[in-house]
Amino acid sequence: MPKHILRLIILFVIVIGLFLVARQFLIPESFGEYGHYRANSIEENANHDIKYVDRAECAECHDDIAALKQGGPHKNINCQTCHGPGNLHIEDPTPENIVKETEREFCGRCHNKNAARAKLIKQIDINEHNIESKCIECHNPHEPWN
Amino acid sequence: MELNKKNKKTRRDFLKLSSAIAGSVAFYSMFKPIESVANRKTDVTEREHWYGFGFDIEKCIGCGLCAKACKIENDVPREPFFFRTWVEQYTIKNGHIIKDENVIVESPNGGIDGFTQSVPDKEIFKSFFVPKTCNHCYKAPCVQVCPVGATFETPDGVVLVDDSYCVGCGYCIQACPYGARYLHPEKKTADKCTFCYHRLKKGLAPACVDVCPTGARMYGDLDDKEGPLVQFIKNHTCRVLKPHLNTKPKLFYNALNEEVR
Known part of the structure; x- marks a missing residue:
């Protein structure tokens, strides 16, 4: 074999070899296990911490309110819908780390009059209905209209 | 010679x-x-679940607590324009229902602070809320265009982003016909609804589904014929968004109006 061809072949083998070695280092672990992506990313996505806790956990301490709520039209609503995420509160139950909404506007999110709102929701015009007072002064949100 | x-x-x-x-x-x-x-690891017989969403427009009251809970649960930037899920109010005004100018779409801050009716009652022909999020398409355009394989559909049918592998080119954001993606301003990577994958794997419902006060949002297993989601699709006239694009969304809407895009 002529010398220059041999040199070329050696060069090619080295370049391809380097490419294969570099490829080993550059392709991340678990890439291609299920498809054209890093399979470990599924695990990483699943490992994030939760903030809204299991809805059953609230009733473990607040069983009185859970029982009260059972009798009213809000019975199917998650406590954290109004009170916000409970992750900090279940670790260290203080009134500071749970949301307590008292403003008219918050009730109005569901109950302010809106043409798009399903008719099965009780609606009032929050700019007209008893403007002077907060909703919760007359209506207990845990058992409204009872 | x-x-x-x-x-x-x-x-x-x-x-x-x-x-x-x-x-x-x-x-x-x-x-x-x-x-x-032959090398494909997941086929229909092997996978445990195939997740999908069902949204009932008739039940949505536009409280926006889903959008708020999503931002809290997933540390989504609080500024407007960064949303994993949001709510739109569609109002069709009196007059010719075919004309586009009679349709008003509003989504103030994605509906996070709730909605106030902007059109007086007597001018309204019809009005309704449409909750939106990633459709977790079976044939997802965002997955097809990703040049590095940083976004993908998991074996259980959830479209996820690998944020340690994403280069932030933004192709997927442009490719998504539903506007469900955004570029995270701090991470500089694409971000979107993960179906609350971290909650699913712990046996919990996605945060938006969990806080919905009327049950307008539901999720379930599309493989489970007796499950709540398949029964919801069976018992209602369900449609998907932009079916002509052949993206095969796994988000099904009951009572979806023609005007919704």
């Missing part, structure tokens, strides 16, 4: 060699698709 001539390849040799190469490439390429099917 004589030696050179002996070494020289004839045209016949050249044709033989090139047809041999072409033949083997063709032969290999015939087996390539079969090989990838």
Whole structure:
């Protein structure tokens, strides 16, 4: 074999070899296990911490309110819908780390009059209905209209 | 001279060699698709779940607590324009229902602070809320365009982003016909609804579904014929968004109006 061809072949083998070695280092672990992506990313996505806790956990301490709520039209609503995420509160139950909404506007999110709102929701015009007072002064949100 | 001539390849040799190469490439390429099917780890019989959403427009009251809970649960930037899920209010005004100018779409801050009716009652022909999020398409355009394989559909049918692998080119954001993606301002990577994958794997419902006060949002297993989601699709007239794009969304809407895009 002529010398220059041999040199070329050696060069090619080295370049391809380097490419294969570099490829080993550059392709991340678990890439291609299920498809054209890093399979470990599924695990990483699943490992994030939760903030809204299991809805059953609230009733473990607040069983009185859970029982009260059972009798009213809000019975199917998650406590954290109004009170916000409970992750900090279940670790260290203080009134500071749970949301307590008292403003008219918050009730109005569901109950302010809106043409798009399903008719099965009780609606009032929050700019007209008893403007002077907060909703919760007359209506207990845990058992409204009872 | 004589030696050179002996070494020289004839045209016949050249044709033989090139047809041999072409033949083997063709032969290999015939087996390539079969090989990838054989190596595929997840087929219908193997996967445990195939997640989908069902949104009932008739039940949505536009409180926006889903959008708020989503931002809290997933540390989504609080500024407007960064949403994993949001709510739109559609108002069709009196007049010709075919004309586009009679349709008003509003989504103030994605509906996070709730909605106030902007059109007086007597001008309204029809009004309704439409909750929106990633459709977790079976044939997701965002997954197809990603140049590095940083977004993908998991075996259980959830479209996720690998934020440690994403280069932030933004192709997927442009490719998504539903506007469900955004570029995260701090991470500089694409971000979107993860179906609350971290909650699913702990046996909890996605945050938006969990806080919905009326049950307008539901989720479930599309493989489970007796499950709540399949029953919801069966018992209602359900449609998906932009079916003509053939993206095969796994988010089904009850009572979806023609005007919704």
